[in-house]
Amino acid sequence: MGKIRVDEITDEVGTGSPSFPNGVAVNQITNEAGDGPPEFPNGVAVNQITNEAGDGPPEFPNGIAVSVITDEAGTGNPSFPNGVPAQSGQISFFAMNTPPTGWLKANGAAVSRTTYSALFGAIGTTFGAGDGSTTFNLPDMRGQFPRGWDDGRGVDSGRAFGSAQTDAFQGHFHARRFSGTRDINIGAGIISRGNDVGTVTDRDFVGAPSDDGSNGAPRTAAETRPRNIALLACIKF
Numbered sequence: 001m002g003k004i005r006v007d008e009i010t011d012e013v014g015t016g017s018p019s020f021p022n023g024v025a026v027n028q029i030t031n032e033a034g035d036g037p038p039e040f041p042n043g044v045a046v047n048q049i050t051n052e053a054g055d056g057p058p059e060f061p062n063g064i065a066v067s068v069i070t071d072e073a074g075t076g077n078p079s080f081p082n083g084v085p086a087q088s089g090q091i092s093f094f095a096m097n098t099p100p101t102g103w104l105k106a107n108g109a110a111v112s113r114t115t116y117s118a119l120f121g122a123i124g125t126t127f128g129a130g131d132g133s134t135t136f137n138l139p140d141m142r143g144q145f146p147r148g149w150d151d152g153r154g155v156d157s158g159r160a161f162g163s164a165q166t167d168a169f170q171g172h173f174h175a176r177r178f179s180g181t182r183d184i185n186i187g188a189g190i191i192s193r194g195n196d197v198g199t200v201t202d203r204d205f206v207g208a209p210s211d212d213g214s215n216g217a218p219r220t221a222a223e224t225r226p227r228n229i230a231l232l233a234c235i236k237f
Helices: 117-123
Strands: 091-094 103-105 110-112 135-137 184-186 190-193 196-199 232-236
Antiparallel strands (some): 103 232, 184 190
C-alpha cells in the first residue's frame, strides 16, 4: 500500500486544508463505532503518512505548527486516544511478569530477524548476532540496572554502546585503629607495643563490618547495590 501524504488530505470540496467542525478536540475523534482511536480509510496506518517527499514525518499544510494544536480546553498539549505508540527498540519496565502485546522480554534471547524485522532494523546485532544469519539477540536486562551511555563524556570512559559491566567498588584505603594508651609502631608485618613484639597477619587487622552506633548494622551481600525493586524489563518490537 502506498503512503498517503498529509498534503493530499483536504476539506470537503477538495480545495483547502482539512478542518474539524465546531472546534472538535483531538481526543474527541474516534473510530466509526465510537469505541476506539480513529482509523484512516482502507486500513492506512498513521505511521504510513509522511511528508510530501515521503521521507519524513508529516507537516500540516499552510504552515500550521504542531505547537498551536492544544487539548480540549485549549490550555495544554493534545493527547491522542490510547497514547502515543512506543518505538521499536524502546525498553520499558512493567509491574507484571509477562510482556504486554507488542513487547518481548529483554532476556538476551535469540529471535527471528524476519519475524521481528522492525526491531532488528532498530538494534541490529548490538546485543548479539544470534546464529549469524536468521536470528539476533535481544539485550539481557535481567538483574541489571541501565546506565546512560558515556558517549565520549569521560565519566564511564572506554565503554562500548550496549556493553555490560560487573559490579565494582571504588578503590580506597581504611585506617587501622588500635586500643590502648601506649605507642604502637607498625612495620612490615610487625606490630610493637612497648616491649611486646610479635608477627601478625593481614587477617588480624580485618574484622566483620560493625555498627557505628548511629546507622544500624551493616548489610552485606555478594554485590554492591542500592535499594531496588524487581520489575520486568521488555523491549518493543
